[in-house]
Amino acid sequence: MSKMKIGKHLSRRAFVRGAAMTGLGLAASGASAQTLSQSAIQSIINAPQRGSWDDQFDAQGSRGGQEVSSRVPMLSPETVLYVEDAIRTYNNIVMQGGWPMVPASNKLQLGDNDPAVSVLRQRLFISGDLPRAAGASNAFDTYVEGAVKRFQARHGLPADGVLGQYSFAALNVPANIRLGQLETNLVRLKSMSGFLGDRYVVVNIPAAQIEAVEGNRVVQRHTAIVGKISRQTPILNSKIHEIILNPYWTAPRSIVEKDIMPLMREDPTYLTRNNIRLFDYHGNEVSPQTIDWSVEEAPKLMFRQDPGKINAMASTKINFHNPHAVYMHDTPQQSKFGQLMRFESSGCVRVQNVRDLTTWLLENTAGWDRQTMETVIATGENTEIALADPVPVYFTYITAWSTSDGVVQFRDDIYHRDGVEELALQ
Numbered sequence: 001m002s003k004m005k006i007g008k009h010l011s012r013r014a015f016v017r018g019a020a021m022t023g024l025g026l027a028a029s030g031a032s033a034q035t036l037s038q039s040a041i042q043s044i045i046n047a048p049q050r051g052s053w054d055d056q057f058d059a060q061g062s063r064g065g066q067e068v069s070s071r072v073p074m075l076s077p078e079t080v081l082y083v084e085d086a087i088r089t090y091n092n093i094v095m096q097g098g099w100p101m102v103p104a105s106n107k108l109q110l111g112d113n114d115p116a117v118s119v120l121r122q123r124l125f126i127s128g129d130l131p132r133a134a135g136a137s138n139a140f141d142t143y144v145e146g147a148v149k150r151f152q153a154r155h156g157l158p159a160d161g162v163l164g165q166y167s168f169a170a171l172n173v174p175a176n177i178r179l180g181q182l183e184t185n186l187v188r189l190k191s192m193s194g195f196l197g198d199r200y201v202v203v204n205i206p207a208a209q210i211e212a213v214e215g216n217r218v219v220q221r222h223t224a225i226v227g228k229i230s231r232q233t234p235i236l237n238s239k240i241h242e243i244i245l246n247p248y249w250t251a252p253r254s255i256v257e258k259d260i261m262p263l264m265r266e267d268p269t270y271l272t273r274n275n276i277r278l279f280d281y282h283g284n285e286v287s288p289q290t291i292d293w294s295v296e297e298a299p300k301l302m303f304r305q306d307p308g309k310i311n312a313m314a315s316t317k318i319n320f321h322n323p324h325a326v327y328m329h330d331t332p333q334q335s336k337f338g339q340l341m342r343f344e345s346s347g348c349v350r351v352q353n354v355r356d357l358t359t360w361l362l363e364n365t366a367g368w369d370r371q372t373m374e375t376v377i378a379t380g381e382n383t384e385i386a387l388a389d390p391v392p393v394y395f396t397y398i399t400a401w402s403t404s405d406g407v408v409q410f411r412d413d414i415y416h417r418d419g420v421e422e423l424a425l426q
Contacts, residue, residue: 068150068153068154068404068407068409069153069221070218070403070404070407071217071218072217072218072403072404073202073211073213073216073217073218073403074189074202074204074211074396074398074401074403075189075192075193075196075202075213075394075396076193076216076403077193078403079189079193079401079402079403080186080189080190080193082401082402082403082404082405083182083185083186083189083400083401083402083408084186085402085405086182086402086408087179087182087183087186089128089406089408090175090178090179090182090408091179093126093127093175093179094175094176094179098126098174098175098176099122099123099126099127099174099175100119100122100123101119101172102116102119102120102123102163102168102171102172103115103116103119104165104168104169104172107162107163107164108120108140108162108163109140109145109161109162109163110140110141110142110144110145110161111140112139112140113138113139113140114138114140115138117137117138117139117140117144118136118137118138120140120144120148120163120171121134121135121136121137121144122136123171124144124147124148124151126175127151128406129147129148129150129151129154130143130144130147131143131147134147145161146161148161148162148163148167149161151167151170151171152167152170154407154408154409154410155167155170155409155410155411156207156409156410156411156412157170157340158340166340170410173410173422173423174422177420177422177423178400178410180418180420181399181400181410181413181418181420181423182400182408184399184400184418184419185398185399185400185401185418188396188397188398189398189401192394192396196213196392196394197391197392198214198215199212199213199214199389199391199392200212200213200391200392200393200394201213201240201357201361201391201392201393201394202393202394202396203224203226203233203328203349203393203394203395203396204396204397204398204411205226205227205232205233205235205395205396205397205414205415206397206398206399206411206412206413206414206415207398207409207411208223208224208225208226208342208343209221209222209223209224210222210223210224210328210349210351210357212357212360212361214360219360220356220357220360222351222352222353222354222356222357223337223342223352224342224349224350224351224352225331225336225337225342225343225344225345225349225350226342226343226345226349227343227345227346227347227348228343228344228345228346229343229414229415231254231345231346231347232347232415233326233345233347233348233349233395234322234324234326234347234395235395235396235397236322236324236326236394236395237392237393237394237395238320238321238322238392238393239320239321239390239391239392239393240318240319240320240361240387240390240391240392240393241319241320241321241386241387241390242318242319242320242384242385242386242387243316243317243318243319243358243361243362243384243385243387244316244317244319244382244383244384244385245315245316245373245376245377245381245382245383245385246307246308246311246315246376246377246379246380246381246382246383247307247311247313247316247317247329247382248304248305248306248307248311248382249304249305249311249312249313250302250303250304250305251276251303251304251305252325252346253298254346255346256298256303257298260276260298260303261293261298264288264291264293265293265294268288268289268293271288271303272288274305274310275305275306275308275310275311276303276304276305276306277303277304277305277306278291278299278301278302278303278304279301279302279304280301280302281300281302286301307380307381307382308380309332310332311332312329312331312332313329313330313331314329314330314331314332315330315354315355315377316329316330316354316355316358316377317329317330318351318354318357318358318361320393324347326347326348326349327348327349328348328349328350328351328354328393329348329349329350329351329354330350330351330354330355331350333350334352336350337350337352343414349395355370355373355374355377358373359373361387361391362385362387364387364388364389365385365386365387365388365389366388368385397415397417398411399411399412399413399417399418399423412424
């Protein structure tokens with residue numbers, strides 16, 4: 001039977017067990033047949049490329065990586081306890097010499113046989129991503145692939161099991177730096193671990209992720225796009241008090257000066273093509289052709305974009321009072337949510353699957369179920385909805401946390417607030 005057939009039809013254990021039974025049957029006709037059978041089995045098990053077989057084998061449970069998500073809210077007393085446990089674990093790792101640096105000269109993936117994989121195995125053993133039962137080997141087998149996926153998921157990376165630039169960078173942050181990161185974020189978490197509300201929303205800026213929490217459990221998670229380094233999303237506490245469907249978008253003066261003015265110098269039709277109209281502060285519309293776009297200072301006018309598919313907020317705006325004039329919203333650029341680097345906004349937060357979130361926010365507001373909301377969006381009519389029960393919202397900056405035993409999450413310090421250069425990997 002070929003290796004391909006074995007991989008397709010039998011797990012390693014099933015194959016060995018079946019072969020052993022065959023050996024017992026052969027024993028009736030002579031010890032030499034049993035010896036021959038056992039020799040064949042041993043040669044298969046000891047084959048140098050065994051680790052590259054794309055089948056189930058003993059790594060069946062680890063191939064997809066251990067589940068690292070949790071329904072425990074990031075901002076909860078449980079998280080604080082788990083982080084304190086993680087600090088003790090990482091302190092022990094540091095006291096024992098930390099972990100080795102993994103050579104990053106070549107991309108590594110399933111099927112590779114490279115001395116760097118032996119170092120990788122040791123690195124993943126120490127951080128708890130790879131079970132000791134996987135053993136020591138140069139083979140990038142299914143055990144290692146599962147451990148790499150788990151590691152990637154814990155670090156906010158695409159869990160594809162392939163080691164490339166960003167995975168190597170995360171792997172090679174020293175253990176003492178990770179310990180310090182946990183200690184820094186424990187202080188942040190403790191400051192937010194009190195009662196936050198029966199229902200609330202958390203935006204974790206470094207993770208570019210949103211949690212909707214109800215009854216001390218995460219009921220929704222959303223991928224987000226947050227502010228770029230030059231236009232950072234602020235830390236804030238507020239209450240979501242309003243949903244606007246088919247919103248107008250009024251460009252902040254910073255965007256007018258930094259973005260729209262240069263675009264108008266290059267293309268005088270930019271405003272018209274993007275349904276952006278100009279108004280003075282008496283509400284009178286002003287023609288773009290009357291403005292001198294070559295001057296440095298932007299005109300003291302309101303730049304307002306009409307509702308529609310190309311509107312910067314697309315279908316939805318989520319409002320909450322704050323001194324930074326930021327908000328959460330939909331976007332016509334849905335492909336951006338698939339990017340690894342989701343730090344592209346001018347400070348506001350774009351929300352993937354925003355209609356799921358707004359449906360949850362409007363649960364206690366009479367007359368606003370999902371169907372009604374979709375019907376109104378389809379009309380294109382600007383509609384403001386006041387929430388019957390405003391929902392607390394917290395914009396936080398947490399780069400390390402843990403919401404289950406042994407599963408420690410790390411994210412890059414995108415805004416350089418942890419004070420250690422090695423953590424600003426982006």
